[in-house]
Amino acid sequence: MKLLLQGVRLNAGIFSLQIDAELGGRVTGLFGVSGSGKSTLVEIIAGLRRPDAGVVKLGEDVLTDVARGVHRPPEARGVGFVPQDGALFPHLSVDGNLRFAERRGNAANKVFSRENVCKLLGIEVLLARRPATLSGGERQRVAIARALVSAPKLLLLDEPLAALDAERKAAILPYLQRVRDEFGVPVLYVSHVPQEMLALCDDMAVLADGRLLHHGPVEEVFRRPASPAVARIVGVETVVPVRVLGGEGELVAVSVGKTRLTGLGDQLPAGTADVLVSIRAEDVLLVNPGSAAGVSARNRLSCTVTALFTEGATVRVELDCGFALTALLTRQAVAELQLAPGREVMALVKAPSVHLIARG
Amino acid sequence: MEDLTHVTLFTLGVALLSTLLILPPGVALGWLLARRRWPGKVVVETLVALPLVIPPVATGLVLLKLFGRRGPLGVLVQNVFGVEIIFTWKAVVIATAVMSFPLLVRSARVAFEEVPQRLEGVARTLGAGPWRVFFSISLPLAKRGLLAGSVLAFARALGEFGATVMIAGMIPGETITLALGIYHEVQLGNDSAALGLLGVSVALAFGAVALSEWLLRRKSP
Numbered sequence: 198m199k200l201l202l203q204g205v206r207l208n209a210g211i212f213s214l215q216i217d218a219e220l221g222g223r224v225t226g227l228f229g230v231s232g233s234g235k236s237t238l239v240e241i242i243a244g245l246r247r248p249d250a251g252v253v254k255l256g257e258d259v260l261t262d263v264a265r266g267v268h269r270p271p272e273a274r275g276v277g278f279v280p281q282d283g284a285l286f287p288h289l290s291v292d293g294n295l296r297f298a299e300r301r302g303n304a305a306n307k308v309f310s311r312e313n314v315c316k317l318l319g320i321e322v323l324l325a326r327r328p329a330t331l332s333g334g335e336r337q338r339v340a341i342a343r344a345l346v347s348a349p350k351l352l353l354l355d356e357p358l359a360a361l362d363a364e365r366k367a368a369i370l371p372y373l374q375r376v377r378d379e380f381g382v383p384v385l386y387v388s389h390v391p392q393e394m395l396a397l398c399d400d401m402a403v404l405a406d407g408r409l410l411h412h413g414p415v416e417e418v419f420r421r422p423a424s425p426a427v428a429r430i431v432g433v434e435t436v437v438p439v440r441v442l443g444g445e446g447e448l449v450a451v452s453v454g455k456t457r458l459t460g461l462g463d464q465l466p467a468g469t470a471d472v473l474v475s476i477r478a479e480d481v482l483l484v485n486p487g488s489a490a491g492v493s494a495r496n497r498l499s500c501t502v503t504a505l506f507t508e509g510a511t512v513r514v515e516l517d518c519g520f521a522l523t524a525l526l527t528r529q530a531v532a533e534l535q536l537a538p539g540r541e542v543m544a545l546v547k548a549p550s551v552h553l554i555a556r557g
Numbered sequence: 558m559e560d561l562t563h564v565t566l567f568t569l570g571v572a573l574l575s576t577l578l579i580l581p582p583g584v585a586l587g588w589l590l591a592r593r594r595w596p597g598k599v600v601v602e603t604l605v606a607l608p609l610v611i612p613p614v615a616t617g618l619v620l621l622k623l624f625g626r627r628g629p630l631g632v633l634v635q636n637v638f639g640v641e642i643i644f645t646w647k648a649v650v651i652a653t654a655v656m657s658f659p660l661l662v663r664s665a666r667v668a669f670e671e672v673p674q675r676l677e678g679v680a681r682t683l684g685a686g687p688w689r690v691f692f693s694i695s696l697p698l699a700k701r702g703l704l705a706g707s708v709l710a711f712a713r714a715l716g717e718f719g720a721t722v723m724i725a726g727m728i729p730g731e732t733i734t735l736a737l738g739i740y741h742e743v744q745l746g747n748d749s750a751a752l753g754l755l756g757v758s759v760a761l762a763f764g765a766v767a768l769s770e771w772l773l774r775r776k777s778p
Binding site: 243244245270271272274276277278280282284286287288297298300343344347 | 673676678679680683686687693694697698
């Protein structure tokens with residue numbers, strides 16, 4: 198299913214939105230700081246806001262075509278929308294909320310049946326409760342379930358985890374991954390948290406000041422931001438798939454090809470598949486080979502400089518240490534170490550800077 | 558005493574009928590003012606608020622001119638239904654309805670404005686059309702405010718005097734309400750009868766306002 202945004206324009210006071218994009222993939226992340234236009238774009242796709250110009254197409258369905266006067270109402274779009282606060286109807290029970298979304302013609306739809314959706318999101322025990330009595334995490338699960346019951350062709354999740362604390366977030370991520378894998382509904386996932394992007398999304402689009410700056414596979418956007426502006430917003434990170442070897446307590450050993458890394462992760466059993474490691478480029482320290490004795494960093498990697506990119510005051514150093522690693526250094530540091538392609542160096546990374554993210 | 562009972566029941570009946578009469582248009586207009594932008598909105602807003610700010614007697618005069626034997630609406634009703642309005646109980650209902658309409662519309666508008674628009678938007682994305690959203694989301698969520706507004710309009714109808722006296726006159730047994738009765742009895746020098754009517758008026762008004770406050774303060778469901 199492809200979501201096509203063609204010349205979508207909206208002017209609202211000093212803020213203007215202008216988007217051309219073709220979003221595909223199972224889960225596409227929409228990344229940007231607050232005020233970047235993420236929510237506005239989501240509302241345009243849901244049909245809750247009319248753009249001043251442009252075309253919005255979902256697959257072959259024309260949802261909006263301003264020039265031809267087409268504006269399909271929200272109820273006829275098949276686009277599910279879960280806002281940050283969940284927006285549960287306070288006067289209805291959880292079950293009432295779900296029934297509201299059930300389409301009469303859809304009763305036969307087995308996949309999106311209430312039973313299926315409730316089981317998947319683990320909310321069967323909440324059915325009789327009122328929204329006011331639910332915890333933040335439960336509320337979000339119910340909101341997502343309600344959107345699914347309406348059998349959407351596209352699911353818009355607008356910062357669904359933003360209102361939750363870290364623990365609740367970690368608890369709800371697996372449910373989102375199940376939604377992604379079990380229902381096959383394409384998801385547009387709005388967030389400004391890199392970890393959520395990495396854990397859920399295949400593709401991501403970076404939005405700033407109402408413009409789309411970069412769109413590509415998640416790993417690529419984090420590793421090679423299209424411009425310094427994108428790098429500032431998302432931060433440069435090395436993102437690579439790893440294999441979990443095992444761990445003691447919080448410390449987990451993983452392997453990337455022949456290279457071993459030690460990182461921090463929550464209970465990842467050995468052999469867990471589909472795990473990513475992410476290392477922020479500014480967390481990578483470079484030293485001359487052989488001078489790493491007596492250093493506290495758990496990860497000491499011998500590598501070769503492959504390329505250097507100067508971006509303002511900083512230099513992005515691309516390294517090969519069995520996998521491609523990116524480091525961010527000041528120009529002074531690069532000069533002192535006499536870094537140039539082909540030069541051998543030692544990269545140091547503290548274990549807490551090696552973030553392990555389970556995608557399965 | 559028989560008189561007092563009759564006047565009390567008549568007043569309650571008129572107030573109830575006028576409140577029920579203005580409820581559908583009042584709720585609809587309140588919603589339109591809260592949720593839609595349309596040409597002439599400011600004019601309608603002003604017109605609706607007018608009875609609140611001009612002297613009730615002046616409103617009564619306008620109604621008299623409209624519903625009088627030669628007034629445009631009076632002639633229309635006479636021709637279509639063969640019914641005369643002025644100086645009958647129907648005139649009392651019209652006067653109280655017009656006078657309490659602004660209170661209901663204002664309460665309804667505030668009640669709908671307090672319903673989060675986000676909820677209505679999300680309801681649409683879940684497949685509900687505008688009517689279903691209105692009846693199953695907006696209306697239930699605005700319920701308390703609407704009820705409180707209705708009670709307020711009812712209380713206003715109970716006490717209406719100026720407009721009523723202009724188009725309904727003071728015909729004992731026909732158009733005399735509690736408010737008109739108090740004035741009427743005092744004019745005749747029957748102070749004790751006036752005090753009886755006063756007591757009933759105060760009790761009813763007190764009950765209505767207390768009910769309205771209770772409805773507004775009650776914890777949401």
